Amino acid sequence: MPIGGFIITCAPEDLTAALEGIAAFPAVEVHGTDEKGSIVVVMDTETSEAMDDIVKTISRLPAILSVGLAYLNTEDEIGDEA
């Protein structure tokens, strides 16, 4: 059950479209945005693989320039598998 903190970047004029795209993923919470096109999100997924998939899918949305990981916690996941 990893938790990740990400900075998603888009062009400032695409912010609304980007947020709409992100809203399709229930595992992704938006925590803040700024006028420069930065979106801070937290992902809470079942597995690292699921998180990777979401990151890849979001990265491919037309409005999104980049998805950068800033913080990742995978402790539970390690415990779960043991």
Next chain:
Amino acid sequence: MGVSRRDFLKQVAAATAASYVGMSLATTPASTAHAAGQAQKWVRGTCRLCGTGCRVELGVKNGKAVALRGVPKSRTSMGYLCMKGMLFHKLIGNQPDRLTRPLYRAKKSEPFQEISWDRALDIAAKEFADAIKANGNDAVAYYGSGQALTEETYLFQKIMRGGLQTNNVEGNPRLCMASAVGGYVTSMGADEPIGGYANVEKASCFFIIGSNMSECHPVFFRRVMRRKLDNPDFVKVINADPRVSATSRIADSHMQFRPGTDLAMLNAMAQVILEEGLQDDEFINNYCTFRIGKESKQVDLSSYRKFLEAYTPEKAAAICGGNITAKSIRQAARWFAKSNGTLSCWTMGINQRRRGVWANNLIHNLHMITGQLCKEGADSLSLTGQPNACGGVREGGGLCHILPGHRLVAKEPLRNQMEDIWGFPRGRLPSKPGLHTMAMFKAVNEKKIKAIWVHCTNPAQTLPNVTPYREGMRSDDLFMVVTDIFPTRTTECANLILPGAFHFEKTGVYGCTERRSQLTPKAIDAPGEAMPEVWIAREWALRLAKLLNDPMIRQCVADFEGKEPDYALPKAIWDEYSQKATRGQDNDLRGATYELLKTMHDGVQWPAPTKEHAATGGTVMKFVKGFDPLADEHSENDLPYQFYGPAHPDKKLWVWLRPFQGAAEEPDADYPIYFSTGRIIDHWHTGTMTGRIPELIRGNPYSFVEINPKDAKAYGIRNRDMVEIESRRGKIVMPARIRSGPMEGMIFAYMHDMAEDRMVNKVCVDAFDPGSKQPEFKICACRIRRVSGPKRLSPVIVQL
């Protein structure tokens, strides 16, 4: 607090991400936000953890620390804090396993007994006095810290050198900053950077090498990232490192070279600059000379050009491997040379090398030949790991070869100056530099050192190739005093543990990366019987004076006798240091009195000889007339820059001809993989503090090792498998994290774990730089094997 652990982790994740882009979130960590509303008063000081020197305000309620917040007007941090900085206040005051009474045992196999301060100080004095009487002055030693207050380092070294007449005074900055000191002194004639953080907002090229500043100096990185994001095309970021880290995300070019080949790459950049005529001839003619060899023989520019022929980009790319190409070297050299202001930043990847001083020299070379110095946005800036490595240890006389105020022990006139200041007869101070860190602990092993005082650091975990040194520390042939706040791997080796006051439980100054001294006053009482270390040192000296029947030992503390330890005592020590010891030196701090520092949102950058200059924040750019009062005072000509540093008689910058030399231990058939270590954002050093903050230890409860996917495949290792890492010195086992961070053929392990089977320094090599004596923590050879699938692990925190 009504917040689940997962909610907390989410807030941590969001706040960390937000800090990278300078975004303020409505939600701050629940515990902090909750407590913040309750503070009765806010006391301004400095973060206890890294060398960035962020300013904080501690919220106090009913004598307890309840919250922490940033100081928006601070020039070091502009209000931002990282997660560990935000949470360190949880350690202030009474923690369950805080050391609160003096503890003693005659033999290290015995349990500790609580004893009184009187008895503890008597024992400490008697053991040191006996060691000196039986084996001479150099049978005793002090090993301090870049986390001790300047007042503490200054007083301890004064007692050791002037009182006990030994220069066996060292500190853990030898393990992290010594090569930077060597680099600045040999290249620029004076220690510490010319500029500071203010250059970030003016720079148009960042050359970040051997530094994962995103995790190690997060708030400084935020400024660099903001500068890049605000000017994505105009500002170029080059990140040179064998490992792709969180820092690399903002890079236009990530130069991934084979560990230990940095010298070839840096020389090649210089070669391109001269080959393509990108050098600043006027700067070179006015300010630089070229030097080679141990004798610092002067040569000319054409010799330098000839020397660099061995480092064409093509030749260097062949040496460097990784993703380095002749094209990427040329591009980096052009960006570096042509930008309006280039700011280089580095940390341990450069300093913790067998040729760390040379690596520092070669970065400085690039700035000198391109004139990327002394102007806005341009600097060669070594980032400091610890909060007071610069202020206390480098400036306050905390290494075996330096006296306070950047004076060399070996120079008689400089010793005489300190003898006069301290009221000693000429000749009192020993002329021979003491033992550097690795030699000091070797001397412990050889039973030449009989008594050692370890203050605010953890050598039993941090020394490279730690196992044999730990054995020496555990021996009953050594009497060991440790001043600290929590049990550590080092208190396990002690005879006497003296409980010190923590940050904000005492008063004193920290000096951060950018030559800035900042005051942290006492805000709450230390728990139990814990005492400020300046009091401990003074009381110990008074007893030593009696036992050794030497009035000069008493002279060391004569001006401090009777002063209360919370404010008057550290103030008197700071006054002596700043008003007398730094007077006329390049780190002149006479203007930075406690009274003035208390009024500052941040602090004062030296030189600051007057209160008026100090009140402006001091010297933003050293050596520049009009900015640096000493540049005006020392001015010898009409040129705008005056390189008056004490180490260069010609008052010039020295461009060094330094050949490529690899790591001390390269991989071979038996140990085919490079082993490197470093930090993770949430933890600090050996985890003795951050490991006791529940939010931080839960987030990262143990170390793991990063393995490149290609290597993982070759060794049959999957994510989270347990992996054994073995070198010629020892082995450890930790979970694998498969990611393309480290380059192929290299692994990277996090260093904070104190579990016996995960202590990375059991594996590291203790080879060191012949100039700076700083060990090569960053590179050694190892082999790896999969031990098992994932295993449930528990965090380990040393208890008494």
